[in-house]
Amino acid sequence: MSWKIGGRFYRRTDFKMTLWYVLTFSGSAIVVCLILYVGLRYRLLREVDQFLLDETTEMERVLSKEPKETYFLMRFEDEVMTRKYYPFFFQILDPNGKPLYVSEGFREIRYEIQERVLINAGNRKETLEEIDSYGGKMAFRIISTPVYKNGKLTEIMQLGTHLYFVRQNLSHFRNNIFAVLPVILVLGTLGGWVLARRSLAPIGYIASKAENITSKNLGERLTPRGTGDEMDVLIRTINEMIARLENSFNRMAEFTADASHELKTPICAMRGEAEVLLLKERNAEEYQEGLAHFIEQFDHLNQMINDLILLSKADTTQVELKMTPLRLDHLMKDLCNLFQVLAEQKNIALETGLLEEVTVIGDKVRLQQLFTNLIDNAIKYTSRGAIHITVEKDERAVLVRIIDTGMGIPKEEREKIFKRFYRMDKSRSRETGGVGLGLSIAEWIVHAHQGSIEVVSEVNRGSTFTVSLPLRRSANPTHQN
Numbered sequence: 001m002s003w004k005i006g007g008r009f010y011r012r013t014d015f016k017m018t019l020w021y022v023l024t025f026s027g028s029a030i031v032v033c034l035i036l037y038v039g040l041r042y043r044l045l046r047e048v049d050q051f052l053l054d055e056t057t058e059m060e061r062v063l064s065k066e067p068k069e070t071y072f073l074m075r076f077e078d079e080v081m082t083r084k085y086y087p088f089f090f091q092i093l094d095p096n097g098k099p100l101y102v103s104e105g106f107r108e109i110r111y112e113i114q115e116r117v118l119i120n121a122g123n124r125k126e127t128l129e130e131i132d133s134y135g136g137k138m139a140f141r142i143i144s145t146p147v148y149k150n151g152k153l154t155e156i157m158q159l160g161t162h163l164y165f166v167r168q169n170l171s172h173f174r175n176n177i178f179a180v181l182p183v184i185l186v187l188g189t190l191g192g193w194v195l196a197r198r199s200l201a202p203i204g205y206i207a208s209k210a211e212n213i214t215s216k217n218l219g220e221r222l223t224p225r226g227t228g229d230e231m232d233v234l235i236r237t238i239n240e241m242i243a244r245l246e247n248s249f250n251r252m253a254e255f256t257a258d259a260s261h262e263l264k265t266p267i268c269a270m271r272g273e274a275e276v277l278l279l280k281e282r283n284a285e286e287y288q289e290g291l292a293h294f295i296e297q298f299d300h301l302n303q304m305i306n307d308l309i310l311l312s313k314a315d316t317t318q319v320e321l322k323m324t325p326l327r328l329d330h331l332m333k334d335l336c337n338l339f340q341v342l343a344e345q346k347n348i349a350l351e352t353g354l355l356e357e358v359t360v361i362g363d364k365v366r367l368q369q370l371f372t373n374l375i376d377n378a379i380k381y382t383s384r385g386a387i388h389i390t391v392e393k394d395e396r397a398v399l400v401r402i403i404d405t406g407m408g409i410p411k412e413e414r415e416k417i418f419k420r421f422y423r424m425d426k427s428r429s430r431e432t433g434g435v436g437l438g439l440s441i442a443e444w445i446v447h448a449h450q451g452s453i454e455v456v457s458e459v460n461r462g463s464t465f466t467v468s469l470p471l472r473r474s475a476n477p478t479h480q481n
Contacts, residue, residue, distance in 0.1 A: 013203075014196040021192030022185065029184050033177045040173055044166045045141070049128060052143040052159050055088055060147060060157060093156040095121070100155060109133040109140055109160070121146035121156050130163070139163040202231040206238065218246035263304070266297050310441060321363040321448055328398055328469070329355040329391050331368060336389060339375050348379060349386035358393045360469050362449050370445040373438040374402050374465050382406030385462070393471065397451070400467045409457035417455070418443045 089105025097113050110133065120127045127144040142160035146153055202225065209222050221242065222235045277290045336352050343350035360367075378387045385405030392399050409417060418439050446453045450470055457463035 014193070014200050017196035017199070018189065018192040021195065022189050025188040025192065026181075026185055029181065029188075033181070037170070037173060037177070041166070041170055044169060045130075045163075048141050048161065048163065048166060049143065052088065052141065052161060053126075053145075056143060056145045056157055056159050059090065059159070060145070088159050088161040090157065090159045093158065095153045095155070097156070106158070106160065109138075111142065111158075111160075117144045117156070117158075120144070121153060124148065139167060202235070206231075206235060210238065213242060215249055218242060218249055263301065266301055270294055270297050304437070308437070321366060323361050323363060325359050326362050326364050326367065328358050328360050328367075328400070331364070332371065332389060332391055332400065335368070335371055335375060339379060343379055343387065346379060346382070347384070348382055350375075350379075351386055351388050353388055353390040355389075355391045356393050356398075358391060358398045358471070360398055360449075360471060362469065363445075366445045366448065370442050370467070371400065371402075373442045374467070377438060378402055378404040378406065378463075378465075382462070397468045397470055400469070401464055402467075403462065403464045405462040408459040408461055409455065409463055410459055414455055414457060418453075 087105070089103040091102040091106045092100040093113070094100055097118050109131070111131065114129070117127045121144065124146060129142045129144070131140050131142065132138070133140060140160050140162055142158055144156055144158045147155050147157060206222060213220055221239045224232045224235050226232070273290060273293065277287065332355060333352065336350055340350055375387070375389070382404045383406065388403040390401045443453055446467055446469070452468045454466045455463060456466070
């Protein structure tokens, strides 16, 4: 059991974040310490080198004025060996590398001249060397400087000093680093853990809150922290998703209730009519009239069911549009001819205004269904006057306007007319055979073609439906909603 608990702990995001933070922090600290260590060593050696160069210059100046006798060099050696910090030793070589004078300190380190010293001296270059002596217990820094007179190499001066204080300072620096690194590691671990926990705390809140949200309480929302960071963006995204789910559930519940009501009403009416017919024996004409009415009701139900199936498929993006080039002006002219007889029966003038020649990419069947619904509604709700249809285009879209002089739509009703099963006047709609799905289907078809539909209306003065469709679109058939 403890192994399982440990395994779950190791898989926790806060543990992984802390581990990565500690590794990154520790690695960065080690790299910084190494850089500081190398930089310190370089600076200390540069100071020693500068010291040796200064002494070489001074020695060369003094020897140029004094005779180079052995007693003078011995006296010079006694003076420099009495220094407490960085005493130096020296030797003087001829151009071939043979010693002319070797100080006692130089002799003790058992220095062996390197070939590159003579080569650099011949090229007027100085040579810096770092050697170990006394079994590697001591390190020395040696600089070899060629001396030229009248353009000719006369001797090679070699000065050296120990690096005891350099190594001591570097050792102290390393010890300080080793003492501080564990403290840095502990503080980094604690800081990483606190940072990880604070960073992931909102996720825990989001998880617990989202876990309690079901279809029964979709109205609840997560509370943003007001920081404007990624967590607030995540909370806002989840709230938007919940809002979409709530809207879908509400639409589904409303759709189910409305569909049940709309289906139940004609079925109950048909059952009532059948019971009336069966109460007593009737003649053939009465039975035929009743059966004809039943067929009419069946057709009405069948149309309603087909519309419901279409909207259901549209909601689940299962409707495939057959997108092809289509002359929209021809389509509107054909539909006007088709509805001309129906308009004349109601003594309404169905007129076509400007029909610009325009081609769109769309599904002919669905676009025909779209404008059929709009023209049919215009005829149903217009008792006198005329219906005017135009097709115009601009640089980006084609605008189809269907203008009627009918009963109009109240301002408070305009946002509701595209809802499913919505009817402003239910009794009037039943007389005309509508169930409140035509405009819902029309809106879906428009959106499926990446267009828009708008309505402008005034009560008792008529309505204008404007459909905007893009002129150019991809012609690949796709499932669209």
